[in-house]
Amino acid sequence: MTDRGEADHLVVLDDPEVVHLTSFLLDTGGHIGYFVRPSRRGEGHAGRALGLALDHAADLGLRRVLLTCDRDNEASRRTIESAGGDLEDVRELTMRFGIDLVGRDRTASPSVGSAPSRP
Known part of the structure; x- marks a missing residue:
């Protein structure tokens, strides 16, 4: 947490039993989810979070992952x-x-690079 009250969170489940999708996750959830609060959108955080999550999923031995998003x-x-x-x-x-x-190629991941600096 910074002096401005901001925090970064990463929740990772390493339990091999968790990587199998339930019917709900297969239809609407997927293996990986992320959220960026509105005031920080457009700064590359979602791409970096997704890149890190994909790297971790590969480290767990997953060969392919499912991601979902709303049509709009x-x-x-x-x-x-x-x-x-x-x-x-x-x-x-x-x-x-x-x-x-x-x-x-992990170097081609959206996780590479840094977010624009904040004033």
Whole structure:
């Protein structure tokens, strides 16, 4: 936490039993989720968080992950696609993307680089 009251959170579940998707996660959730508060959007945080999560998923031995976003969430769609996401299908209002992790170049990850400095 900084003196401005900001905090970064990362929740990682290393339990191999957790990497299998429930029917709910298969339809609307996926393996990885992220949220960026409105006042910090557009600074690259989602791309970096996704890149780190993809690296961790690969370290867990996952070969492919599922990510989802709402049809009208253009920013999240672009973030997923820039990380290598391929649209698998659309279920009602949810777009479902797959990302292959085998042979993925981590240096090409959106996690590379730094966010713009804040005043």
